[in-house]
Amino acid sequence: MHVIGYVLIGVGFLVGALASVWQVEGILVNLYAVGGAMGMVGVIMARLGTRRLHRSEARMSANLDIVKSSLNALIQAVDDLDEQKTDLSVYEIHHLIDDRTVEAIESFVEARESIAHAHGLQAYADLMSHFASGERALNRAWSASTDGYIDEVHESLSRARQELQAAGQLLSAVA
Template sequence: MKKLVGNVLLTAGLIGGAITAARIPPMWGGLAVSLAIMGAGIFLRRQGEKEELHRAAQSGTGGVKELDALLTDAINRIEKILDAPREEVVKELTKILEELDEFAEKAQPLRIEGLMTYGNIMSIFSRGERALNRAWSAFADGYEEEGRKYLRYGYEDLKETLSAVKALKV
């Protein structure tokens, strides 16, 4: 509810601000009022978002628990293909990479918990994702040795990401 009200106030402030600022010369008083409305909207929106994230974490339908589950699944699947034939690795890795994209999208709300924490997690995750992308390319090109090396790197990086996610106290 807070987030919705926040969004409405933010939009109203933006429309008002854009109109008053568009006049030649701008209506500075009108712009100031609009900015105040936007400010209230931003405050409510951020509060609402934080509460939403905590609720999701408690119910287990989103937040850290969901991220944990997504990563664990990806790690288990990679474990199974570490020594699998090349064709099977390419096929399975294509699907795993698509699902990891979902992890990245679902991790966005973690920003609310602090950008440093979010940045650290995504930095490790992305390094692993890039390693898996390289593994995919190498396998697709027929360079199996390089492929296996980077598959292993990606696997290790995802495990490190999982540890960082588990360490979160949301």
């Protein structure tokens, strides 16, 4: 349906453009209105088709699996970093954060909207609040690591661990 919508948008645009140059003087208002109406119907169809695509059962199920696996991988990576933090050089931690967490964060972010479609906006908001706080703390640990602030790195990793574990518990509760 979204492909038909995009075709209607394109055809509507072309009809409107044609209507505006068909005559030397004036515009064929009726033809121009038809082009505008086709474009509007196309926008509506494209949006509805895209929404259906994102809400399809197979797509949602796959995205929810991605959300769970990427959040679990992220939690495990941050847990490992938090447990090893005293044995690691402060300047090494930001490299490890990059190596161990970026892929999981990207995967989670790509598929996160399925949480809202499957479990509602409140569950999505609650989970994303903890996830965002955990990610922010992880970013703070990364920055503190590049600057050499060991105490800030340790505090931020612990906070990231707590927030991401809370997000994982919420996801387990709703799933």
